[in-house]
Amino acid sequence: MTDMLSAETGTQTGDHAVERTIRHNDRTHVLHSWSAQAKIDPLPVEGGLGSTFWDYQGNSYLDFGAQLVNLNLGHQHPDLVKSIQDQAGKMATIQPAFANDVRGELAALIASKAPGTLNKVFFTNGGAEANENAVRMARAFTGKSKILAQYRSYHGATSTAMALTGDPRRWANEPGAASVAHFFGPYAYRSPFHSSSPEEESARALEHLESVIVLEGASTIGGIIIETVVGTNGILVPPPGYLPGVRALCDKYGIVYIADEVMAGFGRIGEWFAVDAFDVVPDLISFAKGVNSGYVPLGGVVMSDEIAAIFDEKAYPGGLTYSGHPLACAPGVATFKVFERDGILAHVRDLGSRVVKPILESWLHKHPSVGEIRGQGLFWAVELVTNKDTREPLVPFNAAGEAARPMAEVVAACKARGVWPMTNNNRVHICPPLVITEEELRAGLAAIDEALTVADGFVR
Known part of the structure; x- marks a missing residue:
């Protein structure tokens, strides 16, 4: 998940001066949706290709949210x-x-x-x-x-x-x-x-x-x-x-x-x-x-x-x-x-049934924090709980601040392992670009699997 190529130049530029300019203009002049502006620090993105995008610091991420579940054919499809x-x-x-x-x-x-x-x-x-x-x-x-x-x-x-x-x-x-x-x-x-x-x-x-x-x-x-x-x-x-x-x-x-x-x-x-x-x-x-x-x-x-x-x-x-x-x-x-x-539809059905479903089902037994998995194709949710018997969610509904910390730590653990996840409330959503390869999909799921040990630490 490293050493990705720039879609335009074939290399990551890692231009920190450009990054600083982007951050300055963004923080000074851009109002971001659904956000308290003083509490966010948007990541400057340099480029993307297929199921991966990268920043100016040399970090690349598998895009497991397909941006906002819209990038079905991936970044920079020719x-x-x-x-x-x-x-x-x-x-x-x-x-x-x-x-x-x-x-x-x-x-x-x-x-x-x-x-x-x-x-x-x-x-x-x-x-x-x-x-x-x-x-x-x-x-x-x-x-x-x-x-x-x-x-x-x-x-x-x-x-x-x-x-x-x-x-x-x-x-x-x-x-x-x-x-x-x-x-x-x-x-x-x-x-x-x-x-x-x-x-x-x-x-x-x-x-x-x-x-x-x-x-x-x-x-x-x-x-x-x-x-x-x-x-x-x-x-x-x-x-x-x-x-x-x-x-x-x-x-x-x-x-x-x-x-x-x-x-x-x-x-x-x-x-x-x-x-x-x-x-x-x-x-x-x-x-x-x-x-x-x-x-x-x-x-x-x-x-x-x-x-x-x-x-x-x-x-x-x-x-x-x-x-x-x-x-x-x-x-x-x-x-x-x-x-x-x-053959995109067949690809999605195959990966969903043969790769995603069995891996997520294994998490039900492996992770005490995984309460339920559900989905179809390349559209799945992993619901995290603090107690499987009571089904108490890992974070309360519409949690913010300290109450949302457990999920924030799970997100950070995913990113540290090269996956940019999509989450909402107490769930991790699995919805990468539909063109993702089996190798990329398995690598991303393995990274999330490791990150879920963080959620396991909050189980009571």
Whole structure:
């Protein structure tokens, strides 16, 4: 995990003068998201290649968070870089009122992989705007304004998307957009329904959701939005029958089913769209991140023919200056070609089942701090506890300061071993680029395995 090459020069420059300038400008002029500015010290990154990035001090890291679970094809993928270069030379930008070749091609490719009759795409600049517009479409289609969302969820940081979000990032932004209500989704390890099996968790979660629909008033509810696999809030894979049950409830009460696949889509669990793994067809799918690995900001909504048809004779009430920007769509088209040529989906399924799952299962027996592992493809969570019997989390929910120290020490131990981890609350998430090699994956997991001895030290 050392001796990585610069993507541009073939060498690490280790230019400390440049690093000092970057740090000065960053600390003086950049406001970072979700952070108390005086309490952070962002790492200047010099370059990246594949599943690795490196700093100016000669340290390289396996990127086990794929940045923000968007870098599906890794750092500096040559096909994606070239597609942007070629598109810039051909047509750098065009406003969305015109038809454009690369925009139309990407929309057709997305529609070809979407389930059911989801055949039309509205492009946005990212995931939050995708969810904003999905909600707008659901409200326009049903004439009903209320949207239901799970407590354990994150849907973005724009006003409606933040109101949909269930996690603590919503709190400081309230009061938010009106007409949103939250419900409990399935989470068997910490079941709010006191279930004793995945099937019972599914059934009771659906009973709860129907109760919320009835008590909130089905006649007021335009949509239900659910991350197909809950991402930041736990990598919660839905139990058998849950998503088809949600589909049935939406059909019963005339509600639009929105699948948020901003994080789980485009190969993360080994499927083009994650809903394909759960035998369900939503009315709308929001996407972003993996559609072009974040090389240029891009997101969107894939909609059913029925929903698209309502905008045939009346104008869609929304738009964005950069909707379907050519420089963003070009690496999206390239992504489809890379996925097909290099067998990315098969690669993800193979590594997930043959490498990640058995290694993580071994940690359940090896580490007293590992309470549960769960996931699919290259999208996994390791839940850390101080007591396996009581399932007390390693750190409290939304911990900060001294209370968060145990997880901070685990993170530091991972970084010291050459892995940049993704963590949230009491969990380590395993979500590297989808192009990671088996050797890199095993090396990264071995480093995390060693770091978990730090968590073991807090077990009571």
